[in-house]
Amino acid sequence: MRILGITIPEEKRIDIGLTVLYGIGRSRAVSILKEAKIEASKKPKDISIDEENKIRSVVESLTLEGDLKREVAGNVKRLKDIKAYRGVRHTRGLPVRGQRTKTNSRTRRGNVRKTMGTGRRAVEKT
Numbered sequence: 001m002r003i004l005g006i007t008i009p010e011e012k013r014i015d016i017g018l019t020v021l022y023g024i025g026r027s028r029a030v031s032i033l034k035e036a037k038i039e040a041s042k043k044p045k046d047i048s049i050d051e052e053n054k055i056r057s058v059v060e061s062l063t064l065e066g067d068l069k070r071e072v073a074g075n076v077k078r079l080k081d082i083k084a085y086r087g088v089r090h091t092r093g094l095p096v097r098g099q100r101t102k103t104n105s106r107t108r109r110g111n112v113r114k115t116m117g118t119g120r121r122a123v124e125k126t
Helices: 014-020 026-036 049-060 065-081 085-092 120-125
Strands: none
Touching: 014 026, 014 049, 026 049, 065 085
16 A cells, blocks of 8 residues: 555554654544544555545645655744744754753754763862
């Protein structure tokens, strides 16, 4: 089963398999299946062509994959261009949503481990 040029895994449940598409998470996948009136526990290999077309029509009405990625990138670029605080944080590669940076934020800053130590070595030299 292919939707938007992406193959949905055949062995996973359809509600999990739809999350392969960028922009579809678990809750959106379940709502798509409810709208198409298809059981979430079915597997893609067991779905009929008619049901597949229902899913495809619902999915194609959403903004997903390349269009969504372009939209998100455009939003971030706009924030950078107007020099908003969030845009500056994006530019510097720091957490954007108000998280602390003294500890944590390792994934956002890169795994930079700079331990402080006690400072005794500097005192001993003098």
